[in-house]
Amino acid sequence: MTEATRTGPMLAADGTPLKRSLQRALRAQKLRALMLIAPLLAFILVTFVAPIADMLFRSVENQIVSDTLPRTAQAIRGWDHNSGEPPGDDVLAAFTIDMIAAVERKQHTRLGTRLNYEQNGLSSLFRKTGRGVADIGETYRDQFAALDPAWKDAGIWANLFADPSWRADHDAWEAARAAARTAGRPFAEPVPAFRLNDDLADVLPETADAYLDFARAVQGNRNGDPAARAPWPPVYLALYRDLTAIGVGRIATLDAEAQALLDPAHYAVRSFERADLAAIYRDIDRAWGQPTVWATIQTFSPAYTPGYFLTAVDLKQTPDGIVSQPADQKIYIMLFQRTLVMSLAIMAACVLLGYPIAFLLANLPLRTSNLLLILVLLPFWTSLLVRTSAWKVLLQQQGVINDILVWIGIVDNAGRLILINNQTGTIIAMTHILLPFMILPLYSVMKTIPPSYVRAAKSLGATNWTAFWRVYFPQSVPGIGAGCILVFILAIGYYITPELVGGTSGTFISNRIAYHISSSLNWGLAAALGTILLAVVLALYWTYDRLVGIDKVNLG
Structure with missing residues (x-):
């Protein structure tokens, strides 16, 4: 082996440098992996990223x-x-x-x-x-027509303002239509798209612009023919304004046909009655x-x-700047605060109720725990609307819960509790609905905690409470974190249950978003509210990650 061979690059079996061959193989491997996840990536882009991007755009868009x-x-x-x-x-x-x-x-x-x-x-x-x-403009239309009847002729207007090439195309179109009628054949060829005469547009800019809008509107309305319909009366207003603003020398730059029509009008408009x-x-x-x-x-x-976002935080954009909304219209900050507070209350209630249940499921014999787990999952097999409607029956003043409380003597018949159409009803109903989302992560984590740890702590002299608090509970914290995130994010975006049992004091910001989307059709404000809600959730998620660490969340 020569010295050059020993010091040169290592070669693959096909003679290419090994480093280049390895890079090519890695690129091919990454490409295959990308192709495998491409359908999922496309699905996420279409169903998740695109709607969020559209929401962000609608919250600031005002192009109408x-x-x-x-x-x-x-x-x-x-x-x-x-x-x-x-x-x-x-x-x-x-x-x-x-x-x-x-x-x-x-x-x-x-x-x-x-x-x-x-x-x-x-x-x-x-x-x-x-x-x-x-x-508006009929006054000028009548005066132009009195000066020269040609001003009411649709064909004259089209010939005056149309580009010569359009007039040639239009003549050919009319000839083809006439031939089809003579032969008894159907004729569906559309009128050529109107094109403006640039020379006339330089002399009469307002009129040309108005007539172009007129021609496009006529053609857009069942493919009409601009040469067969007289212009709108406001077009005559634009013509009057143009003729009073230009000098006589400008008209002299046009062709003879246009000059013959515009010269008399240019001198006459100064004596027209002004509207x-x-x-x-x-x-x-x-x-x-x-x-x-x-x-x-x-x-x-x-x-x-920024008007939608300002409205979403109880401000208002006015010609003089940003001002606060009137006191009786300040509702959105209050709704955001209520949504956050009640979502945290629901999350806390789910932790208090779900932790003992998950602990019991994790420590019972497998056969018994499986049977009880079916009862935990049973609500998932029932419609959300049915469960919420059931709570309306249970919570009303003449409902089952109040009847039981009266029967056992806790409250008298005249002092029945008001549990519906308020925040209490919303918290109760949503806690019941979201409780399985707390129990399942807790249960899955608790099943992984070896019982021997607690027994070892007790054997070393720890009491039942100390063994639980110092040994068992810290290992269940990842399940609590996962359950809290699930419950909180689900609660903050709920709107069906608050709508049915919340009344006026128990609704969430999501109910207002749904109202603007389906009833008031103020999609811009709905998008701004949704964007702020998304930002709040992301901010809370970031805070949780900084304080606790998202890596400590565990689903078992």
């Missing part, structure tokens, strides 16, 4: 305002809400175009519902305005004359908002 009122959100930025006056015509004109487009897409009611979370009455205000906004937009909106509803309504729109125009 900026998406539904894009022009208004831009125009209202410079308005001073402390002026005491509603916004000027620029904002009102932008709002008019946004609203008519939202009405056509049937989005104005959703927008009103969103803003109603911040100021009561806005939901009905937007519904009412949706019925009246289509008439008072502020008065029109006040006629629709007096609320539009209040700066607070517009200030709410301005405050919640950004695409993301």
